Amino acid sequence: MIRLHVPDDLAAGADVIPAPEQGRYLTAVMRLAVGAEVLLFNGRDGEWRATLVEAGKRLCRLAVGARTRPQADGPDLDLVIALVKRARLETIIEKAAELGARRVRLAVTRRTNADHTNVPRLQAIATEAAEQTGRLDVPLILEPEKLDRMLDGWDPARRLVFCDEGGGVPPALDALPALSAGPGAVLIGPEGGFAPEEGEWLRALPFVTAVSLGPRILRADTAAIAALTLWQAALGDWR
């Protein structure tokens, strides 16, 4: 069944007018007619069944019925990703949503060669992926920030797993299970890797755990998916 994220409060009997592009999707793309059912979620009130009660070209309206699932958020996991090329960054956002990241923090590092990006577009990709993956919230995409500034203000209670290509660090699956439960994050560098002095600085930070993702060179999207997978499998909600 189609799932839509809406900003509205959700409760039995509520009336929801989907955004124009959502309305077009329901009626023009998916060809739903009055009486069709969809699922709605807003990140706060759980998931609700809703019935299409108006399906006009200009206006769609949904009547909220019964709740199908109470609100439940996944583990408190952030992805910190250096800005990479647009297509790969969009893939990473989609995958972060599927793999249950709660926030994506875009980082500018020494070797980042892009320092701007279209955050509203990335947020839309995250929302669509959240709708399809069945989660009840949408990952928040934050504006790009310089990595050193981001980590200057880092909450030390949030353990940052640094996927380190430098060598001499333990395999991810040796290090991760030893970390305490609680908020976490994974950090993936840009396509050219971190600068050596950046790597040294990162390894010395008290809230950082450096881990290896194996003997082969991984592209940034592969590394992000692998790291989120291992975190969820070892510390998150895959157990």
Add this chain to the structure above:
Amino acid sequence: MIRLHVPDDLAAGADVIPAPEQGRYLTAVMRLAVGAEVLLFNGRDGEWRATLVEAGKRLCRLAVGARTRPQADGPDLDLVIALVKRARLETIIEKAAELGARRVRLAVTRRTNADHTNVPRLQAIATEAAEQTGRLDVPLILEPEKLDRMLDGWDPARRLVFCDEGGGVPPALDALPALSAGPGAVLIGPEGGFAPEEGEWLRALPFVTAVSLGPRILRADTAAIAALTLWQAALGDWR
């Protein structure tokens, strides 16, 4: 340094004439001139340094120098993937090469809606990804085959990890470490999942271990990357 996969035998002093598209890549795209060095591998003889000794528009020639690494292949891991849409299948092939799969077996399942694909193109994608990821072999892409036929002839010594969306199966990271070392494979279904009777049949096969990849619905490419990651981390060469 640029790495190229070539079919030729490699030994000190050997002469290698790269394929025309490789030659164009070296001279026209990367603008290498006579005297430039690249790395060569063929999946048998390790990795070798080679010098460009002719860089013509029609002909390139490389002189093989010293060996930089002896041949070493990764774990004996296959990816069995149901045919999915072209763009996503190509992503999966690239990622299988990065994540060290030795073979990719394309499967036709009940709900597969494509039954043909361009295997030479997929093989070229695998080769390019292998060049970039630093491995010394190239994953072999096999022609599509019906899943039931493929599994009728399955070597029972190769444990098949079935990524099962059906529920009631253990988390991947609970099941994988209990498997014995040796040849392995992971199985990812089509976008619509396996048909219920296919899932039952798979779970009953003696060489199959059914595992869960968490509570969210994953796209086929995400599931393939996650499963290969967990296999390599728990049983493969990420340790």
